[in-house]
Every structure is written in C-alpha cells, then in structure tokens.
Amino acid sequence: MTPGLDALLAALYVFSDDHVAPVRRIGDPPKLTDAELLCLAVAQVLLGFHSTRHWIRFAHARLPHLFRSLPQQSGYTKRLNAAGPLISQVIEALARQVPTWHDDLRLIDSTPLPCAASRETVKRSALAGHAGYGYCRSHSRFFWGFRLYLVTTAEGMPVTWCLAHPKLGEREAMTALLERDHRLVRAGYGSWSLPQRSGTTGPQKRRSNGH
Template identity: 30%
Template structure:
C-alpha cells in the first residue's frame, strides 16, 4: 500500500488505526472512551483526542484501502457468490434546516426512507456483505 510514516511521531499510524477500529467495534463509535481505554490498558503513548482525530482523518485513505483489500480477499475466498446488498440513509440535517445546511448543497441529497416513511437530506450507504454478515464493499451515494 506504499504507506510511509514519520519517524518522530509520538505513536504509530497502526496504533491510531487500531484505536479507530476498536472504537467502532466495541465502543459504539465513541472515540473518547476508546482512547481512554486503550491509553490505560494497552498504549501508554496514545495521543489526546484532538491529535487523534486529526491523525485518523489523515489516515482515512489508508483505512479505506485496507477495507477494500480485505473485501477483495473475502470475495475471493467465498466462491459461492451469495451476497447481501443493503442500504440505509445517513441524515446530515433535519428537513427544516436544509436551507441552512453548509455541508451539502443540492436537491440530489434529498431522499426518501420508505421504512420510516420520511424524507431525509444526506447520503445513502450501500453495503455489500457475505451471507454471514461480513462487509465486503460499501458505497456512498446521494440521497436520491
């Protein structure tokens, strides 16, 4: 993956990615709690919250490459070709605040969630998993 990290960093990129993954898997995405846990039990030299967030955002490209590489391996291993496709909306703001939204602009982000019978403004995440529920690929598309 041709990733280079600086020699004079307080903690390694692999430690930052590990805390990010641990927070998603075991702490419901709460990075503050995951940082506290990992600092007190595993990594003594872990960054503070703001430094961690900046480093994790710089590593998002690497994390996505890792995710897609693992997904390709799972697709190669699972030869039965049975996958589950699902999508779910990610709301950026409530409908009443669409005109003031600074993150997104445009009608293409307005969508309809049929299961909740409501409109939303944001993205749809389309996820492909194996029949065992292991994610293989994901895509972010407009809310339409």
C-alpha cells in the first residue's frame, strides 16, 4: 500500500474520531467503530468509488492492515443507511476546514432524484404525498421523485442540502432554505429538508446528534 493512501485513511480516521460523537448503543460495540465507518465512507468518495461493491472489494484487498475488521457489502450498506446523522456531522466538520467556509459566496445546484419508474410503483410508494412529477431539462424527460438541492462552498464542499418537490421552483426552494438561517450564507450549518405534506410550508431542520 502506498504511504500516501495510508496517510489519507489515518488522517480521515483521526478527524472523524475527534469531530463526530459516536452513537450510543445497547449491547456489545460493533466490530467497525463509527469513526472507522465514516473514514471508509469519506475515503470511498474521495477515491472515486461509485460502486459500493467495488469499494468493499478494494478495501478487503488493499486496506485490511488499517482496520481491525472490515464488513462485507451488505453490512457496510446497512451501517451507512443508519448513519445519516453521523455523515451530516462529518460533512459539516470537513466543510468548516476549507478556506472559504466564512466567505459570502455559496454555489447552488440541483439535480433530479427519481424514486419510481412505473405508475404502479408510484401508486405503492410510501413517498406518495411527498414526491411528485417533475421535468428534467438536461435529459428531456419527466420523472417522479424529488429534486435534490445542494449548497456548497466555492471549492465545491457541501454545506447544506434539501429534498424538494419537483414542482417547487428553484428560487422558492433555495429562498426557503436560506431564510431559515442566515448563517448558511456566511458560515454554512446543518442540513434541511422541505416537507411537502398539505398544511406545511418552508424547510424543516434535521439536527445531527449532539447539535
């Protein structure tokens, strides 16, 4: 293993262990700690592994000397799906390290997030009442789901994000997102979601554990 990759994984582990509060659990602690899980998750993104299967295969082949225990793909995916608040914490902590964290400039973009491809799936989906139909201009097609909005620093480091109904305009979504906390403009904070149930307006804040 190259010293550079070893150093990257070690730095990510120490950073995660220092900045993210572990989840309190009942019973025996997991073989892979929360800090190790976050280290693997961030490294997967930084190293460009879009496939979890390929990443876990790479980790087992090249990284076993850095971890006491490495999960299989199913276990890794299950842990990641349950680690949303921890991932939010580590993203915010990493974003605070970039030079432009306190700048006024923020970059905003959005992308479709399809959740169903057939009418029958739409009817059975638990997201009915939240998701909806929208149009993706870049692909010239309609989709059913949400639109993911992302706010980043000038370097592209994520600061905050939200899921919005596709019928909601980009200006409306981002205005609602930023109006809730002016610190998002000068010093990004937290993560948000835009509820679409009848009778609710504006974003709801999702706080990470310990925040």
